[in-house]
Amino acid sequence: MPFGYYSLKESIGSKSNCDQISQNDLLNLWWVLIVMSNTLFDSEKIAAFIKKNMVVFEEDEVVLKNDTNIFTSGFVNSMFAVMLLNFLETEYNIEVGDQDVILENFSSINAMERLVTRLQEDAHVV
The missing domain is CATH 1.10.1200.10 (ACP-like)
Known part of the structure; x- marks a missing residue:
């Protein structure tokens, strides 16, 4: 699993709904954030x-x-x-x-x- 999954789980806590978030959901969110942070070539x-x-x-x-x-x-x-x-x-x-x-x-x-x-x-x- 990506590093962000564990970091997110630890920061939210084990007694939350974080366990219901799939690895793919987190990976997709991570990718969207990265793409948004990059400036597209102009x-x-x-x-x-x-x-x-x-x-x-x-x-x-x-x-x-x-x-x-x-x-x-x-x-x-x-x-x-x-x-x-x-x-x-x-x-x-x-x-x-x-x-x-x-x-x-x-x-x-x-x-x-x-x-x-x-x-x-x-x-x-x-």
């Missing part, structure tokens, strides 16, 4: 962050699509890469481990979405 928010922090986007002809490689396009320097990593960790309540700090995970908005989604799902596996 590609427009990431695009806005990139455009706000990069001088190149002051030019009208520059277009950023979700599959645009921001590194090969020259939009990102090393200082901005650190800012972007910090933004993703803060905004989406994730921790990007050293093994995930690779160009492939940050090359485009689509790649960042895959990374954030995977890290959020991995953090909530029972």
